[in-house]
Amino acid sequence: MTDTNAHLGLGEKKVDLPVRKGTIGPDVIDIGALYKNTGAFTYDPGFTSTASCESKITFIDGDEGVLLHRGYPIEQLAEHGDFLETCYLLLYGELPTAAQKKDFDYRVTHHTMVHEQMSRFFTGFRRDAHPMAVMVGTVGALSAFYHDSTDITDPHQRMVASLRMIAKMPTIAAMAYKYHIGQPFVYPQNDLDYASNFLRMCFAVPCEEYKVNPVLARAMDRIFILHADHEQNASTSTVRLAGSSGANPFACIAAGIACLWGPAHGGANEAALNMLMEIGTPDRIPEFIARAKDKNDPFRLMGFGHRVYKNYDPRAKIMQKTTHEVLAELGHTDDPLLQVAMELEKIALTDPYFIEKKLYPNIDFYSGITLKAMGFPTTMFTVLFALARTVGWIAQWAEMIEDPQQRIGRPRQLYTGAPKRDYVPLSKR
Numbered sequence: 001m002t003d004t005n006a007h008l009g010l011g012e013k014k015v016d017l018p019v020r021k022g023t024i025g026p027d028v029i030d031i032g033a034l035y036k037n038t039g040a041f042t043y044d045p046g047f048t049s050t051a052s053c054e055s056k057i058t059f060i061d062g063d064e065g066v067l068l069h070r071g072y073p074i075e076q077l078a079e080h081g082d083f084l085e086t087c088y089l090l091l092y093g094e095l096p097t098a099a100q101k102k103d104f105d106y107r108v109t110h111h112t113m114v115h116e117q118m119s120r121f122f123t124g125f126r127r128d129a130h131p132m133a134v135m136v137g138t139v140g141a142l143s144a145f146y147h148d149s150t151d152i153t154d155p156h157q158r159m160v161a162s163l164r165m166i167a168k169m170p171t172i173a174a175m176a177y178k179y180h181i182g183q184p185f186v187y188p189q190n191d192l193d194y195a196s197n198f199l200r201m202c203f204a205v206p207c208e209e210y211k212v213n214p215v216l217a218r219a220m221d222r223i224f225i226l227h228a229d230h231e232q233n234a235s236t237s238t239v240r241l242a243g244s245s246g247a248n249p250f251a252c253i254a255a256g257i258a259c260l261w262g263p264a265h266g267g268a269n270e271a272a273l274n275m276l277m278e279i280g281t282p283d284r285i286p287e288f289i290a291r292a293k294d295k296n297d298p299f300r301l302m303g304f305g306h307r308v309y310k311n312y313d314p315r316a317k318i319m320q321k322t323t324h325e326v327l328a329e330l331g332h333t334d335d336p337l338l339q340v341a342m343e344l345e346k347i348a349l350t351d352p353y354f355i356e357k358k359l360y361p362n363i364d365f366y367s368g369i370t371l372k373a374m375g376f377p378t379t380m381f382t383v384l385f386a387l388a389r390t391v392g393w394i395a396q397w398a399e400m401i402e403d404p405q406q407r408i409g410r411p412r413q414l415y416t417g418a419p420k421r422d423y424v425p426l427s428k429r
């Protein structure tokens, strides 16, 4: 809905730009006609003032520390719901009825097995490959295994591809882990819930009975809910951009996984835990705080700061509670990493540098300690993030494909290279 206009003057040229209002959140200035009317582009590296799309899925108020999925606060979803319910909500826009939930859970559960040939595909990787490298390759390869769900113009195929990815991601992630540690793959077991099934595929071995710990399964499920979607972050924007060309959904999700891997994004949970281990004891915290504040030192406090949250990340609060629950269940309450984390958080939250720059703990600050206590190696942390974020990527991808206004994403640039010049033959250079 267009409510009012913004007015821009560029030399002699004047242009009226429509201002659009969202349900909540800042207005946006629609600059679509800017180039046509003025011959100028906008310039916003890092997209700090640019909305790249219209979306009805997730809303963040970074100043207030609010995260809503389809209007529902993350705290309520994490407290009362389960991950597959959140998946349904993200995909279809409403919480499911009991019958819809039963049907959705059944459909996801019965897509968890992967093509048997996939297990041979895994063996092409080195055992010491980073599991995220394996994820990028194997998820991309799904398009070679499931040809019957790559036609993006067919709504049924899109739906099947979405269910397949939500269902198979835990199986693939567990296979990446098992391959990494040299243990046999464990097949999914359909009478288990999503999180329990994943824990079993990761930690069961054929020679022993494996019983899922319900506290750990609930924590795993909650970690999945907390990571399910986060509007137009780098990996989601990557998925949308890849999908805008008409690429198949498996390839688009593989592109999202590649982007997520970086330490400024999903790789931060691994980096945060490595940092806590490097700090080791609370007495070394001041040294690391000083390094984080030193302009000449590239070191950053991993798990702190966020492009959008200029307040406590609401996911971090829930994550902190989950960390305590898991450590209590496992009898690790005196975990030295937790002591370092709690002390570091306390110091950073009272330090003028961090206060002034509004640097608060983000979700990655506590997730690493929890995952480590549950038995995951640091190399698996970002894999778990990718597993959970898959639903967000798919929901955002589907929203884009179903948008009748959708066009290929094609940013422009400010060119500062050499002007036109003539080729100089090699003998004259």
Ligand code: CMC
Binding pocket: 233, 263, 264, 265, 266, 267, 268, 292, 293, 299, 300, 301, 302, 303, 304, 305, 306, 307, 308, 357, 359, 362, 363, 364
């Ligand atoms: N430690 C110390 N200083 C920091 C930190 C930090 N973690 N984060 C930002 N700053 C400083 C930065 O040096 C800059 O200072 P100045 O204005 O004096 O140059 C200022 O704060 C603004 O930083 P920025 O890099 O311009 O902010 P950004 O919005 O581009 O970056 C960020 C956001 C998340 C990449 C960054 O805060 C960071 O690198 N944090 C550590 C990595 C991390 O925890 N990432 C996980 C993000 S949450 C999960 C996810 O999205 O995947």
